[in-house]
Amino acid sequence: MTTLTVPLPSTLRTGLSRGVVEVKQFFRERDAVVFTFALPSCILIMLGFIFDEPLDGYADVHVSQVFAAGMIAYGIVSTAFISIGVGISGDRDDGTLKRLRATPATAGAYLIGKVVLVTVTTLAEITLMLAVGVVLFDLRLPTDAGRWLTFGWLLALSIVACTLLGIAASSLARSARSAPAVLNLPVLALQFSSGIFVSIAALPAAMTAVSSLFPVKWMGQGFRSVFLPDGLAAQEVAGQWEHGRTALVLAAWCALGLVLCLATFRWTDRRTR
Amino acid sequence: MAVIEVHGLRKRYGRHQAVDGIDLTVERGEVFGLLGPNGAGKSTTVEILEGYRPRDGGDVLVLGEDPGTAGRRWRARIGVVLQQANDSAGLTVREVVRHVAGFYPAPRDPDAVIELCGLSDKADAKLRTLSGGQRRRVDVALGIVGGPELLFLDEPTTGFDPQARRQFWSLIRSLAAEGTTIVLTSHYLDEVEALAGRLVVLAGGRIVASGTPQTIGxxxxxxxxxxxxxxxxxxxxxxxxxxxxxxxxxxxxxxxxxxxxxxxxxxxxxxxxxxxxx
Incomplete structure:
Protein backbone atom coordinates (compact mmCIF):
# COMPACT_ATOMS: atom_id res chain seq x y z
CA MET A 1 0.00 0.00 0.00
CA THR A 2 1.34 3.39 -1.00
CA THR A 3 0.44 5.12 2.29
CA LEU A 4 2.85 2.85 4.14
CA THR A 5 5.86 3.86 2.09
CA VAL A 6 5.24 7.55 1.36
CA PRO A 7 6.61 9.65 4.23
CA LEU A 8 4.18 11.83 6.17
CA PRO A 9 4.50 15.56 5.45
CA SER A 10 6.84 17.16 8.00
CA THR A 11 5.52 19.25 10.88
CA LEU A 12 7.42 22.25 9.53
CA ARG A 13 5.87 21.97 6.06
CA THR A 14 2.37 21.48 7.45
CA GLY A 15 3.00 24.28 9.93
CA LEU A 16 3.97 26.75 7.22
CA SER A 17 0.90 25.73 5.25
CA ARG A 18 -1.14 26.40 8.42
CA GLY A 19 0.58 29.79 8.64
CA VAL A 20 -0.47 30.76 5.11
CA VAL A 21 -4.07 29.78 5.87
CA GLU A 22 -4.03 31.59 9.24
CA VAL A 23 -2.73 34.82 7.67
CA LYS A 24 -5.26 34.59 4.81
CA GLN A 25 -8.12 34.08 7.21
CA PHE A 26 -6.97 36.86 9.50
CA PHE A 27 -6.75 39.47 6.78
CA ARG A 28 -10.10 38.43 5.29
CA GLU A 29 -11.88 39.30 8.55
CA ARG A 30 -11.88 42.97 7.70
CA ASP A 31 -13.42 44.35 10.89
CA ALA A 32 -11.13 42.24 13.07
CA VAL A 33 -8.13 43.50 11.09
CA VAL A 34 -9.13 47.15 11.39
CA PHE A 35 -9.88 47.02 15.11
CA THR A 36 -6.97 44.79 16.10
CA PHE A 37 -4.53 47.14 14.44
CA ALA A 38 -6.34 50.37 15.28
CA LEU A 39 -6.71 49.94 19.04
CA PRO A 40 -3.07 50.37 20.15
CA SER A 41 -2.46 53.18 17.65
CA CYS A 42 -5.70 54.85 18.67
CA ILE A 43 -4.74 54.80 22.36
CA LEU A 44 -1.30 56.09 21.42
CA ILE A 45 -2.85 59.01 19.50
CA MET A 46 -5.19 59.84 22.41
CA LEU A 47 -2.51 59.75 25.09
CA GLY A 48 0.00 61.42 22.80
CA PHE A 49 -2.18 64.47 22.22
CA ILE A 50 -3.34 64.68 25.86
CA PHE A 51 0.23 64.64 27.18
CA ASP A 52 1.90 66.57 24.37
CA GLU A 53 4.18 68.67 26.58
CA PRO A 54 7.93 68.66 27.17
CA LEU A 55 9.04 66.18 29.79
CA ASP A 56 10.09 67.87 33.06
CA GLY A 57 13.82 68.38 33.02
CA TYR A 58 14.27 67.15 29.41
CA ALA A 59 13.71 70.10 27.06
CA ASP A 60 14.18 68.04 23.89
CA VAL A 61 11.83 65.17 24.79
CA HIS A 62 8.02 65.25 24.82
CA VAL A 63 5.90 63.03 27.07
CA SER A 64 4.14 61.81 23.92
CA GLN A 65 7.44 60.37 22.67
CA VAL A 66 7.84 58.38 25.87
CA PHE A 67 4.36 56.94 25.33
CA ALA A 68 5.04 56.24 21.65
CA ALA A 69 8.12 54.17 22.56
CA GLY A 70 6.63 52.24 25.49
CA MET A 71 3.33 51.63 23.73
CA ILE A 72 5.06 49.21 21.33
CA ALA A 73 4.85 46.76 24.23
CA TYR A 74 1.07 47.13 24.18
CA GLY A 75 1.04 46.56 20.42
CA ILE A 76 2.87 43.25 20.86
CA VAL A 77 0.65 42.17 23.74
CA SER A 78 -2.35 43.00 21.59
CA THR A 79 -1.32 41.06 18.46
CA ALA A 80 0.50 38.21 20.19
CA PHE A 81 -1.13 37.56 23.56
CA ILE A 82 -4.72 38.70 23.01
CA SER A 83 -5.14 37.76 19.34
CA ILE A 84 -3.66 34.32 19.88
CA GLY A 85 -5.60 33.64 23.07
CA VAL A 86 -8.86 34.69 21.44
CA GLY A 87 -7.96 32.94 18.18
CA ILE A 88 -7.24 29.56 19.79
CA SER A 89 -10.41 29.82 21.83
CA GLY A 90 -12.25 30.38 18.56
CA ASP A 91 -10.48 27.42 16.94
CA ARG A 92 -11.70 25.23 19.79
CA ASP A 93 -15.21 26.55 19.40
CA ASP A 94 -15.66 26.31 15.64
CA GLY A 95 -14.13 22.88 15.09
CA THR A 96 -10.74 23.90 13.63
CA LEU A 97 -8.81 22.05 16.33
CA LYS A 98 -11.16 19.10 16.35
CA ARG A 99 -10.72 18.70 12.61
CA LEU A 100 -6.93 18.93 12.85
CA ARG A 101 -6.91 16.39 15.67
CA ALA A 102 -8.34 13.75 13.34
CA THR A 103 -5.72 14.36 10.66
CA PRO A 104 -1.98 13.57 10.67
CA ALA A 105 -1.28 17.28 11.37
CA THR A 106 0.51 17.71 14.71
CA ALA A 107 -0.05 20.19 17.53
CA GLY A 108 3.39 21.52 16.62
CA ALA A 109 2.23 22.28 13.06
CA TYR A 110 -0.78 24.13 14.46
CA LEU A 111 1.43 26.18 16.77
CA ILE A 112 3.91 26.98 13.96
CA GLY A 113 0.92 28.32 12.03
CA LYS A 114 0.09 30.58 14.97
CA VAL A 115 3.70 31.77 15.21
CA VAL A 116 3.65 32.71 11.51
CA LEU A 117 0.41 34.60 12.06
CA VAL A 118 1.74 36.41 15.14
CA THR A 119 4.98 37.35 13.41
CA VAL A 120 3.17 38.84 10.41
CA THR A 121 0.55 40.72 12.43
CA THR A 122 3.01 41.96 15.06
CA LEU A 123 5.44 43.31 12.47
CA ALA A 124 2.53 45.07 10.76
CA GLU A 125 1.31 46.46 14.09
CA ILE A 126 4.72 47.77 15.10
CA THR A 127 5.25 49.34 11.69
CA LEU A 128 1.94 51.15 12.04
CA MET A 129 2.72 52.32 15.59
CA LEU A 130 6.19 53.53 14.66
CA ALA A 131 4.69 55.39 11.71
CA VAL A 132 2.17 57.10 14.02
CA GLY A 133 4.95 57.88 16.49
CA VAL A 134 7.27 59.32 13.86
CA VAL A 135 4.64 61.31 11.96
CA LEU A 136 2.57 62.69 14.84
CA PHE A 137 4.91 62.75 17.83
CA ASP A 138 8.33 63.27 16.32
CA LEU A 139 9.60 59.91 17.55
CA ARG A 140 13.15 59.48 16.25
CA LEU A 141 14.15 56.11 14.79
CA PRO A 142 17.61 55.06 15.98
CA THR A 143 20.50 55.39 13.55
CA ASP A 144 23.07 53.16 15.26
CA ALA A 145 23.18 49.40 14.84
CA GLY A 146 23.43 48.72 18.58
CA ARG A 147 19.96 50.10 19.27
CA TRP A 148 18.45 48.09 16.40
CA LEU A 149 20.15 45.00 17.80
CA THR A 150 18.47 45.67 21.16
CA PHE A 151 15.20 46.17 19.27
CA GLY A 152 15.73 42.82 17.54
CA TRP A 153 16.25 40.64 20.60
CA LEU A 154 13.65 42.52 22.57
CA LEU A 155 11.10 41.99 19.81
CA ALA A 156 11.92 38.28 19.44
CA LEU A 157 11.74 37.56 23.18
CA SER A 158 8.55 39.64 23.54
CA ILE A 159 6.78 37.87 20.67
CA VAL A 160 7.76 34.41 21.88
CA ALA A 161 6.80 35.10 25.51
CA CYS A 162 3.47 36.74 24.63
CA THR A 163 2.54 34.05 22.09
CA LEU A 164 3.30 31.18 24.46
CA LEU A 165 1.43 32.89 27.28
CA GLY A 166 -1.47 33.61 24.91
CA ILE A 167 -1.65 29.92 23.98
CA ALA A 168 -1.62 28.96 27.65
CA ALA A 169 -4.17 31.65 28.55
CA SER A 170 -6.58 30.45 25.85
CA SER A 171 -7.32 27.53 28.18
CA LEU A 172 -8.52 29.92 30.89
CA ALA A 173 -11.52 31.03 28.86
CA ARG A 174 -14.40 28.60 28.92
CA SER A 175 -15.63 29.66 25.48
CA ALA A 176 -14.71 31.81 22.51
CA ARG A 177 -17.31 34.34 23.57
CA SER A 178 -15.77 34.92 26.98
CA ALA A 179 -12.16 34.86 25.78
CA PRO A 180 -11.74 38.60 24.94
CA ALA A 181 -13.12 39.61 28.34
CA VAL A 182 -11.01 37.07 30.21
CA LEU A 183 -7.80 38.08 28.43
CA ASN A 184 -8.30 41.86 28.36
CA LEU A 185 -8.65 42.37 32.11
CA PRO A 186 -5.13 41.27 33.09
CA VAL A 187 -3.71 42.98 30.00
CA LEU A 188 -5.26 46.35 30.78
CA ALA A 189 -4.27 46.10 34.45
CA LEU A 190 -0.68 45.46 33.38
CA GLN A 191 -0.62 48.35 30.89
CA PHE A 192 -1.42 50.77 33.70
CA SER A 193 0.69 49.19 36.43
CA SER A 194 3.69 48.71 34.11
CA GLY A 195 3.82 52.34 33.03
CA ILE A 196 2.61 51.92 29.45
CA PHE A 197 -0.57 54.03 29.64
CA VAL A 198 0.88 56.32 32.33
CA SER A 199 4.37 57.56 33.07
CA ILE A 200 6.20 54.90 35.04
CA ALA A 201 7.87 57.55 37.20
CA ALA A 202 4.42 58.53 38.50
CA LEU A 203 3.53 55.05 39.80
CA PRO A 204 3.62 53.98 43.47
CA ALA A 205 6.58 51.74 44.30
CA ALA A 206 4.34 48.91 45.50
CA MET A 207 2.58 48.83 42.13
CA THR A 208 5.79 48.66 40.08
CA ALA A 209 7.12 46.03 42.48
CA VAL A 210 4.21 43.79 41.50
CA SER A 211 4.22 44.66 37.80
CA SER A 212 8.00 44.01 37.66
CA LEU A 213 7.15 40.33 38.04
CA PHE A 214 5.39 40.39 34.66
CA PRO A 215 6.82 40.85 31.15
CA VAL A 216 5.01 44.06 30.12
CA LYS A 217 7.01 46.37 32.39
CA TRP A 218 10.28 45.04 30.93
CA MET A 219 9.05 45.22 27.37
CA GLY A 220 8.01 48.87 27.82
CA GLN A 221 11.31 49.75 29.48
CA GLY A 222 13.22 47.96 26.73
CA PHE A 223 11.46 49.76 23.88
CA ARG A 224 11.92 53.11 25.60
CA SER A 225 15.65 52.35 25.75
CA VAL A 226 15.65 51.82 21.98
CA PHE A 227 13.81 54.98 20.95
CA LEU A 228 14.62 57.54 23.68
CA PRO A 229 17.87 59.35 24.54
CA ASP A 230 19.93 57.54 27.18
CA GLY A 231 19.35 60.43 29.61
CA LEU A 232 15.75 59.16 29.99
CA ALA A 233 16.98 56.04 31.80
CA ALA A 234 16.87 58.13 34.98
CA GLN A 235 13.05 58.08 34.71
CA GLU A 236 12.95 54.29 35.07
CA VAL A 237 12.34 52.52 38.37
CA ALA A 238 15.99 51.50 38.72
CA GLY A 239 17.32 54.67 37.08
CA GLN A 240 18.91 52.69 34.26
CA TRP A 241 17.82 50.64 31.21
CA GLU A 242 18.73 47.24 32.78
CA HIS A 243 19.11 45.38 29.47
CA GLY A 244 20.55 42.29 31.10
CA ARG A 245 17.74 41.96 33.60
CA THR A 246 15.15 42.64 30.88
CA ALA A 247 16.52 39.80 28.77
CA LEU A 248 16.56 37.47 31.78
CA VAL A 249 13.00 38.24 32.85
CA LEU A 250 11.65 37.86 29.32
CA ALA A 251 13.60 34.64 28.75
CA ALA A 252 12.22 33.28 32.02
CA TRP A 253 8.70 34.11 30.87
CA CYS A 254 9.39 32.33 27.57
CA ALA A 255 10.41 29.22 29.52
CA LEU A 256 7.45 29.47 31.88
CA GLY A 257 5.14 30.11 28.92
CA LEU A 258 6.40 26.98 27.17
CA VAL A 259 5.83 24.87 30.30
CA LEU A 260 2.33 26.32 30.80
CA CYS A 261 1.61 25.75 27.13
CA LEU A 262 2.59 22.11 27.21
CA ALA A 263 0.73 21.55 30.48
CA THR A 264 -2.51 23.27 29.51
CA PHE A 265 -2.90 22.97 25.74
CA ARG A 266 -6.17 21.25 24.97
CA TRP A 267 -7.45 20.24 21.56
CA THR A 268 -11.03 20.66 22.72
CA ASP A 269 -12.91 22.86 25.16
CA ARG A 270 -14.06 21.82 28.60
CA ARG A 271 -17.47 20.73 27.43
CA THR A 272 -15.98 17.62 25.85
CA ARG A 273 -14.24 15.25 28.21
CA MET B 1 -9.03 -8.88 9.35
CA ALA B 2 -11.89 -6.76 10.59
CA VAL B 3 -11.50 -2.98 10.25
CA ILE B 4 -13.05 -2.34 13.67
CA GLU B 5 -13.14 -4.75 16.61
CA VAL B 6 -14.67 -3.66 19.89
CA HIS B 7 -15.18 -5.78 22.99
CA GLY B 8 -16.79 -4.63 26.21
CA LEU B 9 -16.38 -0.90 25.54
CA ARG B 10 -17.27 1.32 28.50
CA LYS B 11 -17.27 5.05 29.09
CA ARG B 12 -18.64 6.98 32.05
CA TYR B 13 -19.14 10.73 32.46
CA GLY B 14 -19.36 11.44 36.17
CA ARG B 15 -22.25 9.26 37.34
CA HIS B 16 -23.65 8.74 33.84
CA GLN B 17 -22.65 5.48 32.16
CA ALA B 18 -22.70 6.68 28.54
CA VAL B 19 -21.42 3.45 27.01
CA ASP B 20 -22.10 0.29 28.97
CA GLY B 21 -20.37 -2.70 27.43
CA ILE B 22 -20.51 -2.61 23.62
CA ASP B 23 -19.23 -5.28 21.24
CA LEU B 24 -18.86 -4.48 17.55
CA THR B 25 -17.16 -5.85 14.47
CA VAL B 26 -17.00 -3.97 11.20
CA GLU B 27 -15.60 -5.70 8.14
CA ARG B 28 -13.68 -4.09 5.30
CA GLY B 29 -15.90 -2.50 2.65
CA GLU B 30 -19.02 -2.40 4.82
CA VAL B 31 -21.36 0.51 5.44
CA PHE B 32 -22.13 0.04 9.12
CA GLY B 33 -24.89 1.95 10.86
CA LEU B 34 -25.12 2.98 14.52
CA LEU B 35 -28.71 3.90 15.17
CA GLY B 36 -30.19 5.25 18.36
CA PRO B 37 -31.94 8.17 20.01
CA ASN B 38 -30.07 11.23 21.24
CA GLY B 39 -28.02 10.32 24.28
CA ALA B 40 -27.86 6.62 23.40
CA GLY B 41 -24.06 6.69 23.33
CA LYS B 42 -23.56 6.80 19.54
CA SER B 43 -21.32 9.83 19.41
CA THR B 44 -19.33 8.78 22.46
CA THR B 45 -18.70 5.38 20.87
CA VAL B 46 -17.66 6.89 17.55
CA GLU B 47 -15.44 9.49 19.21
CA ILE B 48 -13.62 6.73 21.06
CA LEU B 49 -13.13 4.87 17.77
CA GLU B 50 -11.86 8.08 16.15
CA GLY B 51 -9.29 8.58 18.91
CA TYR B 52 -10.92 11.72 20.32
CA ARG B 53 -11.86 10.32 23.71
CA PRO B 54 -10.25 7.95 26.16
CA ARG B 55 -12.30 4.92 27.19
CA ASP B 56 -12.78 3.56 30.69
CA GLY B 57 -12.72 -0.10 29.70
CA GLY B 58 -12.83 -2.63 26.91
CA ASP B 59 -10.67 -3.60 23.97
CA VAL B 60 -10.75 -1.48 20.82
CA LEU B 61 -8.87 -2.08 17.60
CA VAL B 62 -9.39 0.22 14.62
CA LEU B 63 -7.34 -0.67 11.53
CA GLY B 64 -5.35 -2.95 13.82
CA GLU B 65 -4.38 -0.24 16.33
CA ASP B 66 -5.69 1.14 19.62
CA PRO B 67 -7.18 4.56 18.76
CA GLY B 68 -6.18 5.84 22.20
CA THR B 69 -2.48 5.53 21.37
CA ALA B 70 -2.40 5.39 17.55
CA GLY B 71 -0.13 7.88 15.82
CA ARG B 72 -0.09 10.11 12.77
CA ARG B 73 0.25 7.28 10.29
CA TRP B 74 -2.94 5.73 11.64
CA ARG B 75 -4.73 9.07 11.42
CA ALA B 76 -3.68 9.29 7.76
CA ARG B 77 -5.76 6.12 7.16
CA ILE B 78 -9.02 7.32 8.74
CA GLY B 79 -11.38 10.10 7.71
CA VAL B 80 -13.67 11.92 10.10
CA VAL B 81 -16.69 13.98 9.11
CA LEU B 82 -17.53 16.12 12.11
CA GLN B 83 -21.04 16.46 13.43
CA GLN B 84 -20.84 20.23 13.45
CA ALA B 85 -18.06 22.45 12.22
CA ASN B 86 -17.98 26.12 11.27
CA ASP B 87 -14.25 26.48 10.86
CA SER B 88 -12.36 28.05 7.96
CA ALA B 89 -15.30 30.35 7.17
CA GLY B 90 -13.02 32.82 5.40
CA LEU B 91 -11.42 30.28 3.06
CA THR B 92 -12.77 29.09 -0.26
CA VAL B 93 -13.77 25.48 -0.84
CA ARG B 94 -10.73 24.89 -3.04
CA GLU B 95 -8.32 26.52 -0.57
CA VAL B 96 -9.46 24.49 2.40
CA VAL B 97 -9.61 21.16 0.52
CA ARG B 98 -6.10 21.74 -0.88
CA HIS B 99 -4.82 22.79 2.54
CA VAL B 100 -6.13 19.69 4.30
CA ALA B 101 -4.91 17.45 1.45
CA GLY B 102 -1.41 18.68 2.30
CA PHE B 103 -1.56 16.96 5.72
CA TYR B 104 -1.63 13.49 4.14
CA PRO B 105 1.12 11.37 2.60
CA ALA B 106 -0.97 10.21 -0.39
CA PRO B 107 -4.01 12.47 -0.74
CA ARG B 108 -6.66 12.28 -3.43
CA ASP B 109 -6.66 15.00 -6.08
CA PRO B 110 -8.41 17.95 -4.36
CA ASP B 111 -10.23 19.06 -7.52
CA ALA B 112 -11.49 15.52 -8.15
CA VAL B 113 -12.76 15.37 -4.55
CA ILE B 114 -14.54 18.71 -4.99
CA GLU B 115 -16.12 17.36 -8.15
CA LEU B 116 -17.13 14.09 -6.46
CA CYS B 117 -18.80 16.01 -3.64
CA GLY B 118 -20.77 18.10 -6.14
CA LEU B 119 -19.02 21.34 -5.20
CA SER B 120 -17.41 22.28 -8.52
CA ASP B 121 -19.74 25.27 -8.92
CA LYS B 122 -18.80 26.46 -5.43
CA ALA B 123 -15.07 25.74 -5.57
CA ASP B 124 -14.16 29.43 -5.33
CA ALA B 125 -16.89 30.39 -2.87
CA LYS B 126 -15.97 31.16 0.74
CA LEU B 127 -17.28 28.59 3.20
CA ARG B 128 -19.35 31.15 5.07
CA THR B 129 -21.48 31.76 1.95
CA LEU B 130 -22.49 28.09 1.56
CA SER B 131 -25.84 26.59 2.52
CA GLY B 132 -26.02 24.01 5.30
CA GLY B 133 -26.07 21.11 2.85
CA GLN B 134 -23.14 22.47 0.84
CA ARG B 135 -21.18 23.06 4.04
CA ARG B 136 -21.66 19.42 5.06
CA ARG B 137 -20.46 18.30 1.64
CA VAL B 138 -17.29 20.33 2.28
CA ASP B 139 -16.94 18.43 5.55
CA VAL B 140 -17.23 15.17 3.61
CA ALA B 141 -14.68 16.43 1.07
CA LEU B 142 -12.28 17.17 3.94
CA GLY B 143 -13.01 13.77 5.46
CA ILE B 144 -12.12 11.89 2.26
CA VAL B 145 -9.39 14.04 0.69
CA GLY B 146 -6.72 12.09 2.58
CA GLY B 147 -7.88 8.91 0.86
CA PRO B 148 -9.04 7.10 4.03
CA GLU B 149 -9.66 3.37 4.24
CA LEU B 150 -12.23 4.03 6.96
CA LEU B 151 -14.62 6.97 7.07
CA PHE B 152 -16.66 8.05 10.09
CA LEU B 153 -19.87 9.98 9.43
CA ASP B 154 -21.54 11.32 12.57
CA GLU B 155 -25.15 12.45 11.98
CA PRO B 156 -24.24 13.58 8.47
CA THR B 157 -27.58 14.89 7.22
CA THR B 158 -29.04 16.63 10.27
CA GLY B 159 -30.76 19.76 8.99
CA PHE B 160 -30.79 18.78 5.31
CA ASP B 161 -33.77 19.28 3.03
CA PRO B 162 -35.04 16.09 1.35
CA GLN B 163 -33.31 16.74 -1.97
CA ALA B 164 -29.97 17.47 -0.29
CA ARG B 165 -30.30 14.23 1.68
CA ARG B 166 -30.82 12.20 -1.50
CA GLN B 167 -27.76 13.81 -3.11
CA PHE B 168 -25.75 13.14 0.02
CA TRP B 169 -26.82 9.51 0.10
CA SER B 170 -25.71 8.94 -3.47
CA LEU B 171 -22.33 10.45 -2.58
CA ILE B 172 -21.99 8.02 0.33
CA ARG B 173 -22.99 5.11 -1.92
CA SER B 174 -20.35 6.05 -4.48
CA LEU B 175 -17.69 6.16 -1.75
CA ALA B 176 -18.80 2.75 -0.51
CA ALA B 177 -18.67 1.46 -4.08
CA GLU B 178 -15.02 2.55 -4.24
CA GLY B 179 -14.33 0.26 -1.28
CA THR B 180 -14.20 2.75 1.60
CA THR B 181 -15.43 1.25 4.86
CA ILE B 182 -18.00 3.62 6.34
CA VAL B 183 -19.30 3.93 9.89
CA LEU B 184 -22.45 6.01 9.98
CA THR B 185 -24.32 7.25 13.04
CA SER B 186 -27.80 8.58 12.67
CA HIS B 187 -31.10 8.95 14.40
CA TYR B 188 -32.84 8.91 11.04
CA LEU B 189 -34.18 5.45 10.32
CA ASP B 190 -34.65 5.91 6.60
CA GLU B 191 -31.02 7.02 6.29
CA VAL B 192 -29.66 3.89 7.92
CA GLU B 193 -32.11 1.74 5.97
CA ALA B 194 -31.01 3.37 2.71
CA LEU B 195 -27.27 3.21 3.29
CA ALA B 196 -26.22 0.61 5.83
CA GLY B 197 -25.58 -3.02 5.03
CA ARG B 198 -25.52 -3.87 8.73
CA LEU B 199 -26.52 -1.93 11.81
CA VAL B 200 -26.80 -1.97 15.55
CA VAL B 201 -29.39 -0.13 17.60
CA LEU B 202 -28.02 1.57 20.70
CA ALA B 203 -30.08 2.65 23.67
CA GLY B 204 -28.89 3.61 27.11
CA GLY B 205 -25.28 2.84 26.18
CA ARG B 206 -26.04 -0.76 25.19
CA ILE B 207 -26.66 -2.57 21.94
CA VAL B 208 -30.31 -3.60 21.97
CA ALA B 209 -30.38 -5.18 18.51
CA SER B 210 -28.12 -5.91 15.59
CA GLY B 211 -28.60 -7.22 12.07
CA THR B 212 -29.36 -5.94 8.60
CA PRO B 213 -32.02 -3.31 7.92
CA GLN B 214 -34.18 -6.16 6.59
CA THR B 215 -33.87 -8.50 9.56
CA ILE B 216 -33.23 -6.33 12.59
CA GLY B 217 -35.46 -6.77 15.62
Missing part, protein backbone atom coordinates in the same frame (compact mmCIF):
# COMPACT_ATOMS: atom_id res chain seq x y z
CA UNK B 218 -37.24 -9.76 14.06
CA UNK B 219 -38.65 -7.71 11.19
CA UNK B 220 -39.06 -10.83 9.05
CA UNK B 221 -40.86 -12.82 11.71
CA UNK B 222 -44.35 -11.42 11.36
CA UNK B 223 -46.29 -9.65 8.65
CA UNK B 224 -49.53 -7.77 8.85
CA UNK B 225 -52.16 -8.75 6.27
CA UNK B 226 -55.07 -6.35 5.87
CA UNK B 227 -58.05 -6.41 3.51
CA UNK B 228 -61.64 -5.25 3.09
CA UNK B 229 -64.67 -7.31 2.16
CA UNK B 230 -68.44 -7.20 2.64
CA UNK B 231 -67.99 -7.55 6.44
CA UNK B 232 -65.68 -4.53 6.69
CA UNK B 233 -61.96 -4.07 7.33
CA UNK B 234 -59.72 -6.86 8.67
CA UNK B 235 -56.16 -6.92 9.94
CA UNK B 236 -54.24 -10.03 10.99
CA UNK B 237 -50.61 -10.55 12.04
CA UNK B 238 -49.22 -13.85 10.80
CA UNK B 239 -45.84 -15.55 10.59
CA UNK B 240 -46.48 -16.93 7.09
CA UNK B 241 -48.71 -14.61 5.04
CA UNK B 242 -48.72 -16.95 2.02
CA UNK B 243 -51.21 -19.34 3.65
CA UNK B 244 -53.64 -16.57 4.50
CA UNK B 245 -53.24 -14.99 1.06
CA UNK B 246 -54.03 -18.32 -0.61
CA UNK B 247 -57.15 -18.68 1.49
CA UNK B 248 -58.32 -15.13 0.85
CA UNK B 249 -57.81 -15.20 -2.90
CA UNK B 250 -59.30 -18.72 -3.08
CA UNK B 251 -62.65 -17.41 -1.83
CA UNK B 252 -63.41 -15.68 -5.11
CA UNK B 253 -65.03 -12.94 -3.04
CA UNK B 254 -66.09 -10.09 -5.37
CA UNK B 255 -65.98 -7.64 -2.43
CA UNK B 256 -62.36 -8.38 -1.55
CA UNK B 257 -60.31 -5.20 -1.96
CA UNK B 258 -57.40 -3.24 -0.45
CA UNK B 259 -55.48 -6.46 0.16
CA UNK B 260 -52.07 -5.58 1.61
CA UNK B 261 -49.15 -7.47 3.12
CA UNK B 262 -46.79 -5.37 5.19
CA UNK B 263 -43.75 -6.21 7.11
CA UNK B 264 -43.40 -4.23 10.34
CA UNK B 265 -41.75 -0.95 9.40
CA UNK B 266 -38.22 -0.32 10.64
CA UNK B 267 -39.74 2.52 12.60
CA UNK B 268 -42.09 0.17 14.50
CA UNK B 269 -39.21 -2.16 15.26
CA UNK B 270 -36.98 0.69 16.32
CA UNK B 271 -39.52 2.31 18.62
CA UNK B 272 -40.14 -1.07 20.25
CA UNK B 273 -36.41 -1.60 20.73
CA UNK B 274 -35.61 1.74 22.28
CA UNK B 275 -38.88 1.70 24.22
CA UNK B 276 -37.97 -1.58 25.92
CA UNK B 277 -34.70 -0.23 27.19
CA UNK B 278 -36.30 2.79 28.89
Missing amino acids: GRTEESTVSWRDADGTHQVSVADPAVLLGELTGRDDPHLTDLRVQRRSLEDVYLDLIGESR
